[in-house]
Amino acid sequence: xxxxxxxxxxxxxxxxxxxxxxxxxxxxxxxxxxxxxxxxxxxxxxxxxxxxxxxxxxxxxxxxxxxxxxxxxxxxxxxxxxxxxxxxxxxxxxxxxxxxxxxxxxxxxxxxxxxxxxxxxxxxxxxxxxxxxxxxxxxxxxxxxxxxxxxxxxxxxxxxxxxxxxxxxxxxxxxxxxxxxxxxxxxxxxxxxxxxxxxxxxxxxxxxxxxxxxxxxxxxxxxxxxxxxxxxxxxxxxxxxxxxxxxxxxxxxxxxxxxxxxxxxxxxxxxxxxxxxxxxxxxxxxxxxxxxxxxxxxxxxxx
Amino acid sequence: xxxxxxxxxxxxxxxxxxxxxxxxxxxxxxxxxxxxxxxxxxxxxxxxxxxxxxxxxxxxxxxxxxxxxxxxxxxxxxxxxxxxxxxxxxxxxxxxxxxxxxxxxxxxxxxxxxxxxxxxxxxxxxxxxxxxxxxxxxxxxxxxxxxxxxxxxxxxxxxxxxxxxxxxxxxxxxxxxxxxxxxxxxxxxxxxxxxxxxxxxxxxxxxxxxxxxxxxxxxxxxxxxxxxxxxxxxxxxxxxxxxxxxxxxxxxxxxxxxxxxxxxxxxxxxxxxxxxxxxxxxxxxxxxxxxxxxxxxxxxxxxxxxxxxxxxxxxxxxxxx
Numbered sequence: 001x002x003x004x005x006x007x008x009x010x011x012x013x014x015x016x017x018x019x020x021x022x023x024x025x026x027x028x029x030x031x032x033x034x035x036x037x038x039x040x041x042x043x044x045x046x047x048x049x050x051x052x053x054x055x056x057x058x059x060x061x062x063x064x065x066x067x068x069x070x071x072x073x074x075x076x077x078x079x080x081x082x083x084x085x086x087x088x089x090x091x092x093x094x095x096x097x098x099x100x101x102x103x104x105x106x107x108x109x110x111x112x113x114x115x116x117x118x119x120x121x122x123x124x125x126x127x128x129x130x131x132x133x134x135x136x137x138x139x140x141x142x143x144x145x146x147x148x149x150x151x152x153x154x155x156x157x158x159x160x161x162x163x164x165x166x167x168x169x170x171x172x173x174x175x176x177x178x179x180x181x182x183x184x185x186x187x188x189x190x191x192x193x194x195x196x197x198x199x200x201x202x203x204x205x206x207x208x209x210x211x212x213x214x215x216x217x218x219x220x221x222x223x224x225x226x227x228x229x230x231x232x233x234x235x236x237x238x239x240x241x242x243x244x245x246x247x248x249x250x251x252x253x254x255x256x257x258x259x260x261x262x263x264x265x266x267x268x269x270x271x272x273x274x275x276x277x278x279x280x281x282x283x284x285x286x287x288x289x290x291x292x293x294x295x296x297x298x299x300x301x302x303x
Numbered sequence: 304x305x306x307x308x309x310x311x312x313x314x315x316x317x318x319x320x321x322x323x324x325x326x327x328x329x330x331x332x333x334x335x336x337x338x339x340x341x342x343x344x345x346x347x348x349x350x351x352x353x354x355x356x357x358x359x360x361x362x363x364x365x366x367x368x369x370x371x372x373x374x375x376x377x378x379x380x381x382x383x384x385x386x387x388x389x390x391x392x393x394x395x396x397x398x399x400x401x402x403x404x405x406x407x408x409x410x411x412x413x414x415x416x417x418x419x420x421x422x423x424x425x426x427x428x429x430x431x432x433x434x435x436x437x438x439x440x441x442x443x444x445x446x447x448x449x450x451x452x453x454x455x456x457x458x459x460x461x462x463x464x465x466x467x468x469x470x471x472x473x474x475x476x477x478x479x480x481x482x483x484x485x486x487x488x489x490x491x492x493x494x495x496x497x498x499x500x501x502x503x504x505x506x507x508x509x510x511x512x513x514x515x516x517x518x519x520x521x522x523x524x525x526x527x528x529x530x531x532x533x534x535x536x537x538x539x540x541x542x543x544x545x546x547x548x549x550x551x552x553x554x555x556x557x558x559x560x561x562x563x564x565x566x567x568x569x570x571x572x573x574x575x576x577x578x579x580x581x582x583x584x585x586x587x588x589x590x591x592x593x594x595x596x597x598x599x600x601x602x603x604x605x606x607x608x609x610x611x612x613x614x615x616x617x618x619x620x621x622x623x624x
Binding site for chain 2: 138151153237269
């Protein structure tokens with residue numbers, strides 16, 4: 001059971017001016033967590049480098065260069081070149097762009113869908129709740145990877161590449177968040193302040209948005225970090241299998257799929273090791289940040 | 304308990320129907336004819352094709368097509384594979400044992416490693432060994448299974464040459480002999496290890512935490528007070544209590560095995576259902592694709608059902624709802 005943090009804004013004014021809001025306390029606790037801070041810095045640097053990739057390098061990533069195929073790392077090509085003569089380092093930057101973008105977009109859409117469905121189901125209860133939850137169960141019962149692949153196969157070619165992937169992943173992935181948010185709202189709405197807000201005539205959407213959601217926000221934030229990591233893994237796994245972002249778009253998963261050729265796997269580790277390592281580091285970093293956030297919002301932990 | 308189980312079982316039926324309808328419409332939405340395996344591809348005479356389409360029921364209304372398909376499916380008639388030109392049921396029968404073998408072996412490996420590590424860490428909490436095991440598990444949870452698979456092939460197959468990197472058995476050995484089984488185990492070990500890695504990590508951490516929780520309880524103090532040897536306390540009194548919540552993971556294992564099999568079988572070119580699924584998507588082999596999609600959905604459904612029922616057994620409060 002999570003202890004409800006008291007972040008009633010009214011309390012702040014009655015206390016001496018120096019006492020901190022729960023958010024400030026959480027922020028300070030998070031800043032003290034070295035592992036989480038290092039991870040955050042790593043992620044920020046990675047994100048900046050990736051999103052600025054077109055401005056940092058002028059190398060054309062889409063051009064196949066037959067003269068420079070399969071070169072080992074050198075001062076000219078930091079991580080060597082791949083089987084089509086493209087610079088691995090530059091592709092890594094561009095790959096981060098796609099992988100992080102897909103991860104962030106999927107997380108956002110899933111959170112939005114999950115929170116809306118979960119909050120409505122939890123707040124209204126009764127028949128609305130059971131209908132929405134049956135539907136959630138229905139979505140949760142699909143094997144995720146299998147259906148993403150099938151849907152991708154159907155939609156592919158009809159609509160744009162990366163967008164399809166984001167849409168399909170989000171459409172199949174929101175069930176878990178909805179369940180979680182619903183259970184949180186269910187326990188939260190028993191509190192008197194919700195009754196008070198409703199009894200002075202607050203409309204349901206107002207009560208949910210203004211009173212209930214801020215109190216389940218910590219859970220949602222922690223869930224968001226887990227989701228973000230999972231979505232990056234999902235994207236790269238699908239791309240690795242050849243059902244993710246289109247082959248010509250560099251993403252970490254697409255770069256890794258080169259390792260399916262035995263000679264690349266055996267003799268040219270510089271092609272597949274960098275994306276693998278950076279992917280693992282990114283996921284570790286996100287996990288550490290998640291742990292840090294969870295810890296920072298937990299009033300019981302004093303570390 | 305019986306009532307709870309029955310209610311869950313009955314709740315599954317509409318879910319099964321809905322999923323089968325979704326799969327059917329997905330297949331209809333795919334480019335090309337969903338059941339074209341029966342038509343002879345060399346005969347392009349429009350009259351012949353039209354005749355075959357009529358005979359195979361393409362011109363029937365959609366609900367009739369669905370009814371034909373689902374009644375066939377229930378009776379084990381899955382249609383004929385476009386790519387392999389044999390009934391899908393034969394194809395599945397060929398591949399299913401491999402996937403089952405992989406799944407069972409990965410479960411066995413998961414349990415062996417998880418129990419060994421969990422019990423070691425739980426008995427010596429907050430020591431160096433515990434932190435090492437904890438850190439190791441953290442890594443295993445963070446590394447996506449296909450990256451683990453790629454690294455495993457690189458180190459164990461290519462660099463060290465300990466394990467083969469593809470296939471499920473040595474073809475030169477006669478089927479059914481002891482050598483054949485040994486070769487199967489040998490070929491399956493590495494994929495099974497990779498497939499079980501994530502499960503192993505979560506099992507281990509769960510077991511460790513539960514053992515630590517239990518070791519502060521009164522029954523352990525009683526056992527200590529009457530002079531029970533420490534190893535017996537841990538291996539007998541505590542372990543028995545800590546294993547009970549663990550069984551609820553079994554249902555979710557089934558679900559993660561479905562997702563994992565897709566990836567692991569592809570990396571290790573292991574001839575199982577997951578690999579069959581991916582090749583059928585690539586080859587637009589609709590009869591196979593539909594059968595496998597539906598089968599995977601059923602497995603997930605059954606996995607969730609088992610998890611629900613086991614939860615009900617372990618925690619009686621859940622049964623009332």
